[in-house]
Amino acid sequence: MAPPISGAAEPAGRRELLSAGDVARTIARMAHQVIERTSLDAQDTPSVVLLGIPTRGAPLATRLATRIADFSGQTVATGVLDVTLYRDDLRRKPTRPLGATALPPGGIDDRLVILVDDVLFSGRTIRAALDALRDAGRPRAVQLAVLVDRGHRELPIRADYVGKNVPTSRSEEVHVLLTETDDRDAVVLDRSGGGA
């Protein structure tokens, strides 16, 4: 569980990339993209599931589902998929606590699963999520929606729906703040160095 980030006064080296308003508009745009590409509004019973990856992917998935319902009138199933147990870097760090996993009723078999995460970086988290999905069932297809793609992929993974592309250097950090976990909505860029 990532600790909430307080942004009362922007510390030196921190720059706001998206404001609260920008975040809302971005999510709305992504919702339209999902509706269009999955032909959601043309289906009687949508077979699309949004699975948020904790920590911040989970509230993002919920918000996305809400916007999709607003625009299409269709209720999309949501769930949470914790990938801690599938990470490839567990042995490098102190013990990681597990996050929640909650699949929607009806599971994920034969459905289109859209993984939702806040930042796409090396791609290893998504790789772990694909492994976790594999043990959870057999989706018809898997897509990826991220609020921010900051480049520097280490695996051949790409997002289907991207809120914003943010070119970064490796030493920078991108943080998504959401009111569900932090004190406001924003996307900030940290030049303070250090890894993910």
Next chain:
Amino acid sequence: MKHLLATEGMTAATATAVLDTAAGLKQTLLGREVKKLPTLRGRTVITMFYEASTRTRVSFEIAGKWMSADVVNVSASGSSVGKGESLRDTAQTLAAAGADCVIIRHPASGAAQRLAEWLTEAGTSVVNAGDGMHEHPTQALLDAATLRERLGELTGRRIAIVGDVLHSRVARSNVHLLTTLGAEVVLVAPPTLLPAGVERWPVTVSHTLDAELPSLDAVMMLRVQAERMHGGFFPSAREYSIAYGLSEKRMSLLPEHAVVLHPGPMLRGMEIAAAVADSPRAAITQQVSNGVHVRMAVLYHLLAHEEEVA
């Protein structure tokens, strides 16, 4: 966490972290067809059971396998141990063969601690699956997990442990863990089955089960071992059962929400009536299933991390 040897000295934070992980693992595997997580792939876990036990050994084996570890079972008979090889030599042989973790059950109190010392150089983690009369930490953890599920928070809960406390590692581990988690513990037993110095334990002691029942949130029945019946600890199985057995009548004296636990194996009709064991109040099968998740969580906390350098 490098080893799990005892609940004595375990902080509430550590215990809660392990219990939360167990709950998370249970959640993750719920409804899954493929009960397999890749987390401990490539790790080798060896169970060394110097005392016959099917349920605990199988529980650990399943726990390791569901986490994708390679689990090997060594039992005392039919091995070099039967030929007189010392515990120390056996352990060091297994560590040299590549074990990341040794799970040991042994009749000598303190055996797990000694093993951890001997394996310090090899860096192997040790899990105590029961050492003599001393501790059985994973049992206490799964009991706490079960109680948490049924009762919610354990702070302020009143829990009785009934039976042969003197010889019971389950009792000792539970006393330490439950008091650490903020529960109030009552030990109920005849004077012959209570350890010397129990007055100084952070518990209440009672010889009368009926007096305690109405105020309990949970009652944990300990097995009465056959050997005790011949050691003069109480006159007869009948008298023991009359005074300390959890009969149907006694069950009706418990509050509605109270939970009945038993570490198993049960002696139906002795310390617990058959009807009680089968009633919905009894969480015994839950204990067993939680045992697997708790043991998975223990292995996760021991093996799936980089040890902090102190």
Next chain:
Amino acid sequence: MSELASEPSTSSALLLKGVRPYGEDPVDLAIQDGIIVESVGDDAEVIDAAGLVALPGFVDLHTHLREPGREDTETVATGSAAAALGGYTAVFAMANTDPVADNAVVVEHVWRRGREVGLVDVHPVGAVTVGLNGEKLAELGTMAASAAQVRVFSDDGLCVADPLLMRRALEYSTALDVVIAQHAEEPRLTVGAQAHEGAQAARLGLAGWPAAAEEAIIARDCLLAKQTGARLHVCHVSTAGAAELLRWAKAQGVRVSAEVTPHHLLLDDERLATYDPVNKVNPPLRTSADAKVLRAALADGVLDCVATDHAPHAPQDKDCEWSAARPGMLGLQTALSVVVATMVEPGLLDWRGVARVMSERPAEIAGLPDHGRPLEVGEPANLTLVDPAATWTVRGAELASIAANTPYEGMELPGRVVMTMLRGRVTAHNGKVLP
């Protein structure tokens, strides 16, 4: 200071300059042909002993030399070396060897080996019962009359539990003027026992060895000794209750004496927390409250003497889990230092008191005419020189015993034995044995 000026030879005339008998005023002690004399000639070996305390050579009423049978852990030779280095001039070797010392042949073997090695007077203890089986009296008379001249009998390791047999042994002993030394442990109360029955054992899950198991036998045997008029000696007293019983018995005129081990003076069952079997011993380490009472009882004479119960064990018998380990600790080389730490430094005993508990009383109890004698002209030169100001760090591997099971491993202890002399011949000097 602690270094003697020259390497003492085996010359028959020695002068210890500036030595302090019983820690009192410095004198020059002259020794000739094994006796303390008024003066010696100018050709005598002169040894600078300034600052050193002279005491009568120590007598250990309770030692296990493991020969015959367990020579992998100790022999008469190595045990004698440890004894000499520890300041001992006489030791009593317990009978629980293999074969058991319950007949003249075994005791004479041990006695003869002791004389051959010649570092300390080895007095074999004879078993009270055949094979230590507690059923049939051993040939006490034959052993007493043998070359070994056995004066102390004990089944130590085991208790003479049958009250009738103990009564017979005590009665029979009165005709021989020997003493029966009891290992007080009611076996029915200590079945499977691993540690002192108390809070610590309860916490650690170790089966308890109740104080009452020791005290019940002591009470019984004192009453039997009273009735028979026999002499009784109680081995390794370990509980406060036992000390109280002995106080009562002595006040009643019972001819009972008692010993306490150095480890029961210093250590207690808090040490068991690591489950290291180096702390496993029989009777077990008791509580710190018991140790405190034992120290006071030794100071006021209710406990007559210190006896080491030196018990060597092989590594495989100690480097294992607790319940598989054998009980027993080394003690010969560390005894004096532990007595200094527990009794002299806190002011419970002065050096005269040390002489009493380590030499005079044990010699008296065992009826040894030449040991525990005053440091005066005309007396046999069996003495020990101690540096009271020195300290040393105990390392099991460096001790003379073959085994290394000392509970004091790594501890810094006060007081050092600098020289031991047996009938005028130096047997140990500055940590080296002189064969």
